[in-house]
Amino acid sequence: MRRFIYTAILLLTVLAAQAVTFTVDAPRQVVEGEKFRVTFILNNGEGSDFKAPEVSGAKLIYGPSVSHSSSMSWVNGKSSHSTSEEYTMTYKATSSGKCHIGAASIVSGGKRMTTHATTIEVLPAGSHPKQQPQQTPGAPTHYSDPMTQSADKAVSSKDLFVRIEMSKPRVYEQQAVVCTIKLYTKYQISQFLATIQPSFDGFLIEELPVQPSLNKVETLNGERYMTAVLKQCILYPQQSGKLTITSGNYDVSVVQFDTYQSIFGTISQPVEKDLKVSSNTATINILPLPEPKPASFTGAVGKFNVTSELKPATGHKTYSAATYRLVISGTGNIKYIKAPEVRFPEQFDVYDPKTDAQVNDGAGDMSGRVVIDYTFIPQYAGEFDIPASEFCYFNPETGKYETVTIPTHHLKVAKGEGQPSNHYRMKNMDIRPIKSGDLDLKKSHGYIVDHWTYWLWFLLPLLAMVALVLYYRKQLKERADVRRMRSKRASKVAQRRLKAARGYASRGDQNGFYAEMLNALWGYMSDKLSIPVSELSKDNINAELEQYGIDEQLRQESIALIDKCEFAQYAPELASGNMNAVLDEAAGIIDRLERVKRIVRS
Numbered sequence: 001m002r003r004f005i006y007t008a009i010l011l012l013t014v015l016a017a018q019a020v021t022f023t024v025d026a027p028r029q030v031v032e033g034e035k036f037r038v039t040f041i042l043n044n045g046e047g048s049d050f051k052a053p054e055v056s057g058a059k060l061i062y063g064p065s066v067s068h069s070s071s072m073s074w075v076n077g078k079s080s081h082s083t084s085e086e087y088t089m090t091y092k093a094t095s096s097g098k099c100h101i102g103a104a105s106i107v108s109g110g111k112r113m114t115t116h117a118t119t120i121e122v123l124p125a126g127s128h129p130k131q132q133p134q135q136t137p138g139a140p141t142h143y144s145d146p147m148t149q150s151a152d153k154a155v156s157s158k159d160l161f162v163r164i165e166m167s168k169p170r171v172y173e174q175q176a177v178v179c180t181i182k183l184y185t186k187y188q189i190s191q192f193l194a195t196i197q198p199s200f201d202g203f204l205i206e207e208l209p210v211q212p213s214l215n216k217v218e219t220l221n222g223e224r225y226m227t228a229v230l231k232q233c234i235l236y237p238q239q240s241g242k243l244t245i246t247s248g249n250y251d252v253s254v255v256q257f258d259t260y261q262s263i264f265g266t267i268s269q270p271v272e273k274d275l276k277v278s279s280n281t282a283t284i285n286i287l288p289l290p291e292p293k294p295a296s297f298t299g300a301v302g303k304f305n306v307t308s309e310l311k312p313a314t315g316h317k318t319y320s321a322a323t324y325r326l327v328i329s330g331t332g333n334i335k336y337i338k339a340p341e342v343r344f345p346e347q348f349d350v351y352d353p354k355t356d357a358q359v360n361d362g363a364g365d366m367s368g369r370v371v372i373d374y375t376f377i378p379q380y381a382g383e384f385d386i387p388a389s390e391f392c393y394f395n396p397e398t399g400k401y402e403t404v405t406i407p408t409h410h411l412k413v414a415k416g417e418g419q420p421s422n423h424y425r426m427k428n429m430d431i432r433p434i435k436s437g438d439l440d441l442k443k444s445h446g447y448i449v450d451h452w453t454y455w456l457w458f459l460l461p462l463l464a465m466v467a468l469v470l471y472y473r474k475q476l477k478e479r480a481d482v483r484r485m486r487s488k489r490a491s492k493v494a495q496r497r498l499k500a501a502r503g504y505a506s507r508g509d510q511n512g513f514y515a516e517m518l519n520a521l522w523g524y525m526s527d528k529l530s531i532p533v534s535e536l537s538k539d540n541i542n543a544e545l546e547q548y549g550i551d552e553q554l555r556q557e558s559i560a561l562i563d564k565c566e567f568a569q570y571a572p573e574l575a576s577g578n579m580n581a582v583l584d585e586a587a588g589i590i591d592r593l594e595r596v597k598r599i600v601r602s
Contacts, residue, residue, distance in 0.1 A: 019043075019044065020042070020043065020044050020045035020108055020109060020113070021041075021042070021043045021044070021177050022040065022042050022043075022045075022047075022106060022108070022113040022114070022115055022120075023040070023041050023043070023115060024038065024039070024040050024101070024104065024115040024116065024118055025038070025039040025040075025041060026038040026039075026043075026101060026118050026120055026122060027120060028120065029120070029121045029122075029123060030093045030099070030120055030121075030122055030123070031093065031122070031123050031124075031126075032093050032094070032095060032096045032122050032123065032124055032127075033092070033123045033125050034092070034093060035061060035090055035091065035092050035093075036058075036090075036091055036092075036093065036120070037088055037089065037090050037091075038088070038089045038101055039086050039087065039088045039089075040064075040086070040087040040088075040089075040104045040106070040115060041086050041087075042084065042085040042086075042087075042106060042108060042113075043082065043083070043084045043085055043110040043305060044082055044083055044084075045083075045109060046085070046108060046109075046153040047085050047087075047106040047107065047108045048106070048107050048108075049106065049107045049112075050064060050066075050087050050104070050105075050106045051104060051105045051106070052064060052087075052089060053101055053102035053103055053104040053115075053117070054102040055091060055099065055100065055101055055102065055251065056099065056100045057093065057094060057095060057097060057098060057099035057100060057122060057591070058091040058093050058094055058099045058120075058122075059091060059092045059094050060089065060090075060091055060106060061090045061091060061092050062090050063087075063088055063089035063090050064087040064088060064089050064175060065087075065088045065090075065257060065269070065270060066086070066087055066088075066270060067085070067086045067087065067088070067188055067190070067255050067270045068083070068084070068085055068190065068270075069071075070084075073292050075235035078419070080114055087104070087106075087498075093120075093122045095122065096122045096123060096124045096125075098119055098120070098123075099119065099120040099121070099122050100117065100119055101117060101118045101120065102117050102499070103115050103116065103117050105193055110384070116532065118453060139507070145293050153256065155187065155254055155256075155273065155275060158223065159185070159186045159187065160184070160185045160186065160187060160252065160254060160275065160277060161183075161184050161276055161277065161279075162182070162183050162184075162230070162248065162250055162278070162279035162280075163181070163182050163184060163279060163280060163294065164179065164180075164181050164182065164198060164245055164247075164248075164279050164281070164282040165179070165180045165181075165182060165282070166178070166179055166245075166279055166282050166284050167179075167180075168284070169284065169285065170284065170285040170287060171237065171284065171285075171286060171287070171396065172286070172287045172288075172289060172301060172394065172396050173238065173240055173286055173287070173288060173289050173301070174236055174237065174238070174289075174299060174301035174332075174333050174336075174394075175236070175237070175301050175302075175332075175333075175396045176234050176235070176236055176302075176332065176333065176365040176366065177234070177235050177284060178232065178233075178234055178235075179200070179231075179232070179233050179234075179235050179245060179282070180229060180231075180232045181198065181229070181230045181231040181248065181279065181305055182227055182228065182229050182230065183212075183214075183227060183228045183229075183230055184220060184225040184226075184227055185214070185225060185226050185227075185254070186223075186224075186225060186226070187254040187255060187256065188214075188254065188255040189214060189228075189252060189253065189254060189255070190253045190254070190255050190272050191251075191252070192212070192230075192250065192251075192252050192253075193250065193251045193252075194230070194248060194249075194250050195249045195250060195251055196248055196249040197231075197248050197344075198245050198246050198247060198248040199245070199246045199280065200233075200235060200245055201243070201244075201246075202237060202238055202239050202243045202286075203235040203236060203237055203238065203243065204235070204236040204238060204336065205233050205234075205235060205236075205365065206233060206234040206235075206236075206335070206361070207231070207232075207233040208232045208233055208234065208361050210230070210231065210232050211230050212225070212228045212229060213228055213231050214226040214228045216228075232540075234361070234365065234366060236333050236336065236569075237284075237286040239286065240286045240287060240288035240289075241285075241286055242283055242284070242285055242286070243283070243284055243286055244279060244281055244282070244283045245282045245283075245284075246281055246580070247278050247279050247280060248279045249274070249276065249277070249278050249279075250277045250278070250279070251274065251275075251276060251277075252274070252275045252276075252277050253272045253273065253274050253275070254272070254273050254275060255270050255271070255272055256270070256271050256272075256273055257269060257270055257271065258259070258271050269322050270568030277476055289301075289394055290394075290399070290400075293401070293458075294392045294401050294403065294445070296340070296341075296389075296390040296391065296392040296403065297392040297393070297394070297401060298337070298338040298340065298392070299333075299336065299337070299338060300328075300332065300333065300334075300337050300338075300391070300392070300393035300394070301332050301333050301393065301394045301396060302330055302331050302332010302333060302334065302365065302393060302395070302396070303330050303331055303332060303393075303397070304328055304329065304330030304331075304332065304334070304337075304391070304393050304404070305328075305329050305330055305404065306326060306327070306328050306329075306391045306404045306406055307323065307326070307327045307329075307364075308324070308327075308406050308407065308409065308496060309325050310322065310323070310324055310409055310411070311323040311324075311326075315410050315416070316378060316410075316412065316413045316414070317378070317413065317414050317416030318378050318380060318381055318413060318414070318415055318416040318418065319377060319378075319379070319380060319416050319417065319418030319419065320377065320378070320416050320418075321375055321376070321377050322375075322376055322377070322378070323373050323374065323375055323376075324342065324344075324373075324374040324376060324386060324409070325371065325372070325373050325374075326339075326340065326342075326371075326372040326374075326391075326406065327369055327370070327371055327372075328369060328370045328372070328391065329368070329369035329370075329582040330367065331365050331366070331367040331368075332365060332366070333366070334357065334359055334366055334367070334368055334369070334370055335357050335359050335366060335370075336356075337370050339353040339355060339372045339374075339388065340372075340391050340406070342374055342386065342387055342406075343386075343387050343389065344374070344376055344386060345384045345385070345386070347378060347379050347382075347384065347581060348376045348377065348378055348379065348384070349376060349377040349378075349379055349420075350374065350376045351374075351375045351376070353372050353374045353375075354372070354373045354375070355370060355371070355372050355373075356370070356371045356372075356373075357369075357370045357372070358370075366560070378411070378413040379420050380413070380418075381413050381414055381415045382412075382413055382475065383410070383411070383412050383413070384411050384413060384561075385408055385409070385410050385411070386408065386411070386531055387408055388405060388406060388407055388408045389405075389406045390403050390404070390405055390406065391403070391404045391406060392404075401598070430529070465488050472503055482515075491524070491528075491590060491594050493523060493524070493527060494520050494521075494523065494524035495590075497516055497517075497519055497523065498517075498520050498583060498586060498587060500516050500518060501513050501516035501517050501579075501583060502580075503582055504516055504579075505579035505580060505583060510568065510579065511569065513582075514565050514568045514569040515569060517565045517582065517583075517586060518562070518566065518569060518584065521561065521562050521565065521586065522536055522562075523556075524590060525541050525544075529541065529544040529545065529548065530594065531544060538559050538562065538563075541558070541559065541562075542555055542559060545558065548596070548598055549597065549598060550593065550594055550596055554589070554592055554593065554596075557589055558589055558593070561582075561586060561589060564582070565582070568582075
């Protein structure tokens, strides 16, 4: 519901923005005794209280018959919507001379609107009226009397159909062909909707803007129809062979009439009938481009001319940008032309070309010009030439390749301010200069398996693997011996504790210093001699040191150092010597103990 409300508001806004008009459509000439119709058209409005005009020189047969129509179109991404109401009066010319049609009026938007009076020339019976001028866009053309368009009459495929028309039966690859999808009808159309559009496989498409409206009369196979161009596009085939444009499907609502007699005369009432219509398929033969193709051919098909210029024309300096411009003009697939290859001097820093296409939709093709700008920056002063190049295209009219020669341009480059661009330096760093001269090449044959280095590359990884396995097994064995691991770590642990004791000494804290010294000494002896902490004593330490292989003097010094630290901890006021001397003594004893190898007894 919300979507419906938004759509309704948008539709009302569009309708309000469009002008409401009330016009009359009448023939300029009729023949005495024949019937003719006068249609009063209200565009973009809703009407009521229609008042028919006064007419002299003709008799009213029936009317008004009322029909409604609406259309919506999209052009260049913009939508437009229009509605119309048509009041058709059918008269019969009674006498030759002038038939005066007065002003008709209607109420729309709260205002009464009127048409202009018009005059119709009535020719004598047996005369032939001059051909009527083409009606203005949007004005409907009626071909059959509503009496013959009764609602019970079937609408045949000859009365209403959609036709795909190709401008040429065969073309070359990349040659333009115009495809037009056109509606032919003998009935008024109140609604038209494309459900499946034709497909254009194998083509590049340039769609042309069209405004679908039944505003032209065409004769096809001896029958006259109202026609409307539904879609028109320029196709550029991308491959040779037979290419087919598939059929499209459309939902169409046509207007017929229910006619009956009343006390006021014959009255016709419009009736809408919904139909499903399919278009034809169209096949076109695509001829391949002749072989061999020239090396300079890049796919241009049509007829072209090329000009070139330098900007600026003179006064070039190093490190200053300039432009080499090619202008390709003509008719053909100009929008899809590739930039020709231009060989610039190696001393120029050249950037990718920029292309600007300025094209117009011509009669069956595109014409215009393509401007291709090559930006370059000279890196060295001197005189240089941009050599001549070629632009090759295929001309479908002659069936041959034609080549346009682009002339040579000579430049004088003066020294300018600046440095070589990074783009130029990087471009010239990817490939080193080619070495020339005697390369001292030798021709020899041999097998790499005969050389000892070949097998060495297999042996080295094997030896490294064996060494790694042995080292790993040794580490596992040592880690399994807890006693030995503790002994190996004893010195490291003691050193950390001595370092902590040194911190106490620097702060003058004797209690903390000697407590940490005792922890270091007792802990070292426990780890080194593998004595549990609960069993540590001086006698045990002395006995284990003797069994370890420590001489008597070193044993006595070790026990004496422990006694000194214990005495200083419990009687600090009686302690003698400075703490740094005690630290040095402890470090020396531990170092001497570490140098003694354990005696292994059987």
